[in-house]
Amino acid sequence: MFLDPPTYLASLQGNIRQRPIPWEGAVRAGTLTEDQLARIRAVDKVKRDVRKQIVEDDLDGYRILFVGDPGTKSVLESASKRQDVVQYILVLLGDLLESVPALAKAIIRAGDPYRYFLPLLARSSNPDDPIPLLTSTVLVSLMAGSRDESATAIDTALPVIFSYLSSLTKNSDAGLQDIGVQEYSSLLYGAAPRRQFWKQRSETVAPLVEILRAAAGVGNKDASASLWSGTAGSTGSSLGGSLGGGVGLQLLYRVLLVMWQLSFESASIGDDLNDEYDIVLLYTQLLRLSPKEKTTRLLVSTLLNLLIHNQNTLLPTAVLARLPSLLQNLKTRQFADPDLREDMDRLRELLDEYTKTKTTFDEYVGELNSGHLRWSPPHRNAVFWAENARKIVEYENGALVQRLAEIMKKPWDNDKAVLAIACNDIGYLVREVPEKRGQLERLGLKTRVMELMGEADENVRWESLRALGGWLQYSFDTK
The missing domain is CATH 1.25.10 (Leucine-rich Repeat Variant)
Known part of the structure; x- marks a missing residue:
């Protein structure tokens, strides 16, 4: 080009x-x-x-x-x-x-x-x-x-x-x-x-991702929290000469072009690219803000490369990022580029096929595997936990609760909601399958819940108290 x-x-x-x-x-x-x-x-x-x-x-x-x-x-x-x-x-x-x-x-x-x-x-x-x-x-x-x-x-x-x-x-x-x-x-x-x-990539990719985050209206430090919460870009995009952070459209296009070229290696690097830079979430936000057809084309084509080659791991993340609903909204846009229209149709078909066959349990698994929790519907749904708590604890020899433990170990300084959500989930697991509490304790989850009772964030303290209540209730009921 x-x-x-x-x-x-x-x-x-x-x-x-x-x-x-x-x-x-x-x-x-x-x-x-x-x-x-x-x-x-x-x-x-x-x-x-x-x-x-x-x-x-x-x-x-x-x-x-x-x-x-x-x-x-x-x-x-x-x-x-x-x-x-x-x-x-x-x-x-x-x-x-x-x-x-x-x-x-x-x-x-x-x-x-x-x-x-x-x-x-x-x-x-x-x-x-x-x-x-x-x-x-x-x-x-x-x-x-x-x-x-x-x-x-x-x-x-x-x-x-x-x-x-x-x-x-x-x-x-x-x-x-x-x-x-x-x-x-x-x-x-x-x-x-x-x-x-x-x-x-620490020299090459990381600075480019910082430019893209600036364009999306988020700083590097709080990028993931802002993107998952949906607050990114509130002051950013316009149809003028620059996006958020003062990123010019020409520079944005050239950065997107480089990332698109890199995405041809998605089969081998796609998972790591997303794990390290939240690239699916970032690209979904940039697609939401994209002011020009040429930037939209690169965003869609890159997402397609990533998702086609990493369907098991990245399609759940794309659903959590609300990419399917965004693509439906973009159907009203009259794009002139036939390649863009074709790629967008393929991306919609890929996501539609995935969502048709996936249950709420699959969505929860996808969210856990993404490494970043948000208040999606399953977390507050008592029926979901009644039907799936045992399955979550036993899934692949405890892989999901192990993942939950890994998430809880992080401080999440820029997104304390993740810790509150994790405590919420632990509380449901203890209440629904109390006989599995030993498994949860061996992973350090009870100790971590008790630590979080001292958090400055009020929501984290409340959810950790509720989670600990499940353990205490079980102890009293068995005496």
């Missing part, structure tokens, strides 16, 4: 192209050779088709110009002490890689061309130094243009490039963020780079 270059980068490159370079003086000073200068001048400031023909007729010569040969330095090595020349050469190489696809393949065939550029990428942490930024653009064009999935590219060069691009996406400058995200997109051309991107 072609995207216009970020404005910040285009402006920087344009300024460097216009700077006069004293080439003859550089040759006299030994900064570059006559042969190197001749090749530079042959393609500098000439028409695109002329430039393309010249380079294609001398691919080996231009490969040597930029990455050298045994016994021959590249122009970047020769001119390493002249910042103005290095900047100019990097911009020129970037232009050639864009207009002459064969050049990237010729450079890659040389062996390990990345070793010439990676030191430039790491030469400065100063965001005002253009050389690392220009180098990243060259590396991305080189790797993406050749679709390089060699061990050298994936295991050696790509981790360094991703780390550098991550520093851009975490920058407060929207222009640098835009560059980092678009260059990510260029690199996710195959399964191998996508897997490496996920491997470095």
Whole structure:
């Protein structure tokens, strides 16, 4: 998918192209050779088709110009002490890689061309130094243009490039963020780079999720609580130029594009992606707020990729997030994009088929497995507990009460309602199947309920008291 270059980068490159370079003086000073200068001048400031023909007729010569040969330095090595020349050469190489696809393949065939550029990428942490930024653009064009999935590219060069691009996406400058995200997109051309991107997710994925959370109107700290409670986005979305948190529509689109590319690995990473970032819930909220058809298309397509490949684990979460009702509401929208309409129909069919065959018990299991409880109908329904309490305790050798214990162990500082709900459920289990209280006690549930009686939150204290009442009642009744 072609995207216009970020404005910040285009402006920087344009300024460097216009700077006069004293080439003859550089040759006299030994900064570059006559042969190197001749090749530079042959393609500098000439028409695109002329430039393309010249380079294609001398691919080996231009490969040597930029990455050298045994016994021959590249122009970047020769001119390493002249910042103005290095900047100019990097911009020129970037232009050639864009207009002459064969050049990237010729450079890659040389062996390990990345070793010439990676030191430039790491030469400065100063965001005002253009050389690392220009180098990243060259590396991305080189790797993406050749679709390089060699061990050298994936295991050696790509981790360094991703780390550098991550520093851009975490920058407060929207222009640098835009560059980092678009260059990510260029690199996710195959399964191998996508897997490496996920491997470095604390650097790569996490900052992008923070951008999406800001767009959804929630901060990173209280994201899950706000999303589950339905309060996210109350001040966020508009049909203007930005969403919540000041996230521009262009940046949002590019982040969604990267996440969509990553979602093609959903079969292997989908569960972890949701466990770590609540991605199904977040995407449902963003879909609710999406102001443009192109962002809606990426949201729907990503959700479809995730749910198709992780039906047992993520379809219950999608139902809890109220995605089915949202999709029904979106049926009234007249979308022009046929791919979006098709994906939306497939997503509705997938969810409809799931909900048709699932019981209230299945919904409860799905909520427990999501790791985040909310006041959904089963929790307060005495009939539900009368019919299902024993089944919940005995299900898969106690897997559900083990999951409940895991949820209760967390402090839930940003969503105390989860603890109140868990205490509510424990109380029902003790009252309906008192003979199983030993099993619950061995999991530490009684001890945790007693601890929660000291919580500052009034609802948690009340529900923990009610839960403990079940244990006390049973004790008195058996004396």
